[in-house]
Amino acid sequence: MEKSNFENDYVSGQKNSNYNQVMNRIEELNRLVQINKKWNKDISYGFHERECFDICYAVGEAKAILVYLHAGYWQSRDKNQFYFIADHLAELGYHVAIMNYPLCPEVSIERIRNSLSYGLLMVKTYFNNFSENLPMYICGHSAGAHLTVELILESKKIINNLNIKGIIPISGIYDLVPLISTSLNINIGLDDSKAVENSPILRVSDGLVPAEFFVGNNETQAFIQQSRKMKDKWKSKGNSANFKIIKNSDHFTLLFHFLEDGEIVESIERLYQSTN
Numbered sequence: 001m002e003k004s005n006f007e008n009d010y011v012s013g014q015k016n017s018n019y020n021q022v023m024n025r026i027e028e029l030n031r032l033v034q035i036n037k038k039w040n041k042d043i044s045y046g047f048h049e050r051e052c053f054d055i056c057y058a059v060g061e062a063k064a065i066l067v068y069l070h071a072g073y074w075q076s077r078d079k080n081q082f083y084f085i086a087d088h089l090a091e092l093g094y095h096v097a098i099m100n101y102p103l104c105p106e107v108s109i110e111r112i113r114n115s116l117s118y119g120l121l122m123v124k125t126y127f128n129n130f131s132e133n134l135p136m137y138i139c140g141h142s143a144g145a146h147l148t149v150e151l152i153l154e155s156k157k158i159i160n161n162l163n164i165k166g167i168i169p170i171s172g173i174y175d176l177v178p179l180i181s182t183s184l185n186i187n188i189g190l191d192d193s194k195a196v197e198n199s200p201i202l203r204v205s206d207g208l209v210p211a212e213f214f215v216g217n218n219e220t221q222a223f224i225q226q227s228r229k230m231k232d233k234w235k236s237k238g239n240s241a242n243f244k245i246i247k248n249s250d251h252f253t254l255l256f257h258f259l260e261d262g263e264i265v266e267s268i269e270r271l272y273q274s275t276n
Contacts, residue, residue: 006178009222016218016250026255029084037090045122048102051115053123054079056086056096063093064165064272065127065136067120069144071171071251074112075104075187082141085258088265095134097123101147105187109176109198113150120151124162135165135276137268141255145172149200149230152208165275166210168268171223171251174201174230178222204233210240210275212267214257216249223251242267 016022033056041054066089070077079098086096099119101112120138127134140148148169155162176195179185196202211234215227224245231243246254246263257264 006222007182009220010173010179010182011184013220014223014251016252018250019252022252026081026084026252029087029259030081033083033087037087043122043126045119046115048115050100050102051119053097053099053119054083055126056083056090056098058093058095059090061093062095062127062131062134064095064276065123065134066094066096066268067123067136067138068096068098069101069116069138069140069147070098071142071144072103073184073188074109074143074147075184082255085255088258088260088262089268091260092265092269094268095127095131099123105189109188109190109194113147113154116147116151117155120155120162120164133163135163135272137166137168137271138164139168139170139268140172141170142172142251145169146174146176146200148172149174149211150198153200153203153205164209166212166271168212168214168264168271169227169230170214170254170264171216171219172213172227172230173223174226175199201230201233204237204239206237206239208234208237208239210271211242212271213241213243214254214264214267215243215245216251216254217245217247218250218253 038057042052044052068085070079070082079100089096101115138148148167152167176199180190180195213227213231215224228243231241234241
């Protein structure tokens with residue numbers, strides 16, 4: 001892969017002509033799920049204004065907690081843009097906690113990861129106040145997928161206390177070195193050392209939770225290979241991992257697989273069944 005191609009691989013090549021149409025559909029789905037489900041919003045887990053999360057409560061008796069980390073290349077977007085992912089999961093018995101976190105360039109990627117570590121503890125404490133020790137799953141999209149893996153690698157000592165049973169990283173970037181020469185790095189501020197330090201593919205160990213990696217077939221080959229290689233590294237250390245390229249899906253349309261009968265929801269259900 002030539003260095004000159006990285007801007008296309010990770011920025012311009014990921015854009016699709018259907019973007020506005022997809023965002024309009026997501027906006028409508030977000031509106032409906034706020035009407036049809038029970039929510040508690042802007043629960044603080046720290047002092048920064050973005051250290052907060054929203055909860056969509058399970059319909060009926062809850063069986064698990066799913067924490068969702070949004071996309072945005074660590075520098076944009078908000079939890080309220082992705083409420084729709086909770087709709088069918090709530091019907092299946094999941095409490096869904098959708099997290100915000102501080103953004104670059106105000107903070108570093110390391111600071112985001114540390115912030116979310118406290119966020120996980122707060123989510124677990126919140127539900128422990130009125131539920132038994134429900135199993136927890138962490139799911140993230142794009143930058144959120146990277147952060148999902150980072151949290152597992154950095155929080156091995158507390159995984160058992162949090163009862164984390166698995167992760168679902170979607171269209172993630174796990175080797176950050178290619179981003180150094182892209183326009184994304186204006187706000188991220190990576191140099192060679194920081195890119196290596198924040199590349200989870202270089203720090204995979206044994207004893208990790210099962211992982212279900214997803215990517216869309218209409219994403220760039222760079223994104224597809226990032227997920228494929230991350231799955232391979234996860235398995236090479238003796239951990240359980242699966243990898244799926246979802247057909248007819250780009251970087252955002254694959255999120256519609258959180259809806260009823262979607263492949264991501266089906267995978268989460270299989271993961272729950274295999275770990276409980």
